[in-house]
Structure formats: structure tokens, C-alpha cells
Amino acid sequence: MTSVVAAPGPIIRARDLAVEFERRGGRRRGDPLRAVDEVSLDIGKGETLCIVGESGSGKTTLVRAIGGLVPLTSGSVQFDGAEMVKLGRAARRQLRRRIQYVFQDPYESLSPRRNVFDVVSEPLRVHRLARSRQDLEKHVAEVLSQCGFEPATEYFDRYPHELSGGQRQRLLIAAAVVIRPDLLIADEPVSMLDVSVRAEILGVLKDLQASYKLSMIFVTHDLAIAWSIGDAIAVMYQGLLVEYGTAEEIIRSPRHPYTQALLQALPDSEGAMGLRELSIRGDGLDSDRVSSGCRFEPRCPYAQAICTQQRPPNVGLGTDHQSACLRAEEISLKGVSAGAASEARGDPGD
């Protein structure tokens, strides 16, 4: 397989990226829905960026726009230095090889009539990356064993119905990485799987990333998963990035009140619901209104007059810890510290 010599600089450079959808009906027909609103961010080569947010925050739309699956309304995305919208046919085809996806549902993504070998070899055949049948089999076996299928050749003739949910997702990962993409976009890849098999998938992704020098965008609603796999975390709220930083910074010392609320809401083994308090207001229904200020203001317990008047700064550019909160410097927020649980968990022998 030919490897493309990587240019210096980030693998993805998104600038002022916006995606709007048309509303088909209802009270606000004609008024476009802005799913992603002026997001700028860089993803470094070999880096894993986790995009975290609740349903409807725009995280899936953002990564689909970055990967070219959803047209941009405005803004630009550069992939390894090349402007994506300006690419010709051949370059687009090449690009499709370099960006691959893994989606949430491993049950719906596989045809029941195609066996493991068919699924993993197809991308190689489509992109004409194997010289011979022997070569094809060698590549397929290699990637399958990297994805935890041992011995790989024994799985060649298996059909999806013979595989567990976790195995199906590993198969789809194998099919995504067999053509050596530079960027893997994984959208909630473990959300539908049982807790006991999630670790296996995350471990495979982590190993592949190291051995193939993959860059990865990992979309999740679960901060604990983002913590375990992400180098950097971007938090989205209503189409905007509200906080960006290393996993360590986001979890241990968040600087946006929304991130703090997400951390507080995460159920963990500390238990005792009644003892905890969540610093967020309302039910999110009022936030549909268009505000000239911060979108989180209606739900923010730290909000002051400035928050309704001034538009918060954009975050995501650069590598330092950034918050879109106008009052980030004045307020003091709490993260989850490394020792918190061991304290609550008590001694193993108690």
C-alpha cells in the first residue's frame, strides 16, 4: 500500500464551520435550524479529539461536516492542508480513502449476506489496494487480528448473525482501518454495546491509533469514555463549542458552567443522589429563544447582565484550555479529582 507523505500541520483545520438544515414544517418553517454554528478547530496528526455533548447539541452534524458527509452552509474545512470543497473528483475519491467512519449501530451496518472476509476486503478492492488474492487475504488477516479476531482466518467465512455485538463493531472497525485512513471518525461507537464489552472496543481503537498513527475524532455523550480515550475534549452546547482543552483540564478543572453541570450529573459509584446538587437551571425548553448573548445563560446559575448582552468568544483554536464563558475568569468551578472516588469508595477491606 502506498502511504501518502503527510504535510506538517493539523490533519483537520475547520474554520467558522456552520451547518443549517431546512425546517420542513411547523411553526418555524422557513427559519433554518442552525445545527452547527461557527465552529473552528484544529485536530493534530495522531491526536484523538473527543466531542462531547447532549443529544441535539450538533456533535454528529459537526463531525459529518468535517468528514464531508453533510454540506457546509458556510466556513471551510481543510484536510491535511487541502480545502475540501475545492477538490476534484479524483482527489475526493482519494480523500474518501483517507477518512473513514465507525457508527453507533453495529447491527444495522452489516449486510446479513456478506461474510467477514467480504466486509473487510471490499474497501481494498474498491480502492484497488491489493495486487493479488494472496495480498488481499494477507491484509484482511492482518487487520482482523489487530482488531482482536484470533486466529483471523477462522473468521473469514463467518456471517454477521454468528457474531456478537462487540465482534460486529470490531469487524466494522477493521473494515474502516484496512485501507489505512489518516483520520477515523467514530460516532458513539460503544453506546449500543454492553458495558462488559466496551473496554475491548476502546482498547482496539487505542492500539490501532498507536500502530497506524491514526488521528481520531470520537463522538460521545459520556464524559467518562471521553476521559478514557481522548487526548483533547471539545464540549458542545446548542451547535457551539463551549469549552476546549486536554482531557485532564476538562475533567479536573472545567472552566465552563455547562461542563461542570455535565460532570456533576454523571452517575458514579459515589451514590447518594439526594446529597448532590446540580448547578444548572430549568429544563432547557426556554433555550430555544435566540439570544444575543450566551446560549447557556437561561440555564446558568452564574449568569449576570453581561451574559445576555455580549456574545461569548469562540473556542477551539490553538491548543490551550479555552472556555466560551464570559465570566470564566471570575467564577470558580469544580471538576472531578483523581482522589475523589477512592475516598468515597473506601478501603477495599471495609
Add this chain to the structure above:
Amino acid sequence: MTMTLLSVDGLSVQYRQGRQRLQALDRASFEVSEGSRLGVLGESGSGKSTLALAIPGLLPPNAEVTAGTVMFDGRSLTGASAKELEQVRGRDIGMVFQAAMNSLDPLRPVISQVMEALMAHPGVVENRAAARKRAAEFLRMVDIRDQYHSMYPHEYSGGMRQRVAIAMSLAGGPRLLIADEPVTALDVITQFQILGLLDRLKQELGLALIFVSHDLGVIASICDEAIVMYAGRIVERGTVHEVLHQPKHPYTEMLVQAMPRLTSTRGEFFGIPGSPPSLSSLPPGCPFHPRCPAVLAKCSAEEPEDTVLGPGRAARCHVVAAGVRS
């Protein structure tokens, strides 16, 4: 002394699937005291939903209780007629399911649906005016502000609809609420708010709760006691603290470790090799033995029995029985 409200003893359920009979629940035994909260933890296919449906007699037509009893407040539910069970449901035992929020009628205002739930139970409200007043109280109890009462379900968020479903399940004044994955499809903040609500309802109404979930963190947040299910068996039971911090069954121990935590070391993933078995092809002996790190010779030959470790504390494991594990 707390009174036992629900007592399940040796309950077994089979599903008919073609010519096969699948053992979805195998000799489940536990008790729920008045006002206490029991978490039922399990992965897909563990039998947790079957258990939740079997208690109030809501099993699908291809399922059958093959052994065991369910006693509620001194009455047998397993021996009750369909008509008697219908009276028990809603009035004595309320139920909320994961999809409950999608079961509201899109064409009618929310408050009239709560009124209907109230009027469905004889003797709860005398007339429509009383029902409307009571429905508004119920909606306030689940933190739905007055201005939303006359709106339609589509104007509500998912979390609000789930709160309405909880309010409706309480309309008949039940003493036990069975909630099957009631927060699973919801975002963390909404989930937190619903859990807080259930916690508060327990304090205010003295409601007992059976909370079914795949999420250990959620169960730890809200329950006092927990049972852990695997392949249709209750493999461990105890207080939430015991199950979480002093697990006895190797499956429980590994499941607790597999839970992703913000306090764990980054980049370390702990799972359980293999995947949960299918009920149609259970391994011989202990159904967990192919994935178990502590396996003994008899584990693949003989199915373990419950080993009672104390009041309300048991594990179904040969290793525990042999006392090999402390």
C-alpha cells in the same frame, strides 16, 4: 421493623421460541421491603426486563411462569386471575418503562392524559373537576410548571415526557414502582433530574422502587439494595455498598471494574473477555464460566446454587461456595 412488601421466591420464566424453550429467568428469589429501593443490574439478555414484567403479570403471550411465587402484601400474584392482576397494576404496583415517554397521545393536552389516568382507578377522584385539580398537583409534583400543563406532548422535552409518565404511573397511589430503564435514552442532565425526582418521591410518598438498569452508576445513585443478573440468573445480591465495594461473584467484580470512571487512569480499559451468552445456547454448568477468571473444574459441569452469605446477601457461584474467595 420494616415490612416485606414484595416477596419473589424461586421464580422461573420460560419463553417459547419455535420448538425451543428458553429459560429467561431461573429460580429468582428476593424481597423488597416497604419504602426500600432495589436495583436490578444486568446486561442485554440477562433477564432483568423479564423479571420486571413477570412481577405484575405482564409477560408476553409466548412466556410462561414455570415455577415459583410472587407475593405482594400477603397476596399471591402468580396465582391471581387476569382481572385481579389488572386491579393490582396501577393501584398497588406502578410501572414506568424506557419508552414510556413515547406513549403519550400526541393529539391531547398533557393534563387531560393525567386526568384520564386518575379516573381510570375507581375511588381516586370523584369528578372531572377534582381530577383536573389532582392532575395539576401530580404534574407539579414531578416539577412540570403550570404554564406547561395544557400543552401537547410534542412541546415537551423527552425528560419532561418521562416525568409525566412517572406522574401517571403514580395516579393510582401504588406502594411499589417498577421502573425498567427509565432514564436510559435520556441525556445525563435530564437523567440526573429524573433520578432526583424518584429519590424525592420515595421520601415524600414512602414509595418502594424496583429500578432496572444496565448502568451501575445509576443504580448506585438511587438504590439501597441491588441484585446482579446474568443469563437469567440472579448471580449476586446484597446492599448497593456490598455489591459495589465487596463483590463476591467474579462477574460482579469484573462489571464493577469495567464501569468507566472519571477517577480511573486514562487509557486503561478493563472489560470482560467474550460476550454475554445467548439464552438459546447457554454453556453447561455455570453460564459465566467461559468468561470467568476464577474457574474451577466443576464450574463447567454443574450449575451452582445460591450460597447465602448473610441476610439479603447471596451469590450463585461455586468459587464462593467453596470459600476459596474471601
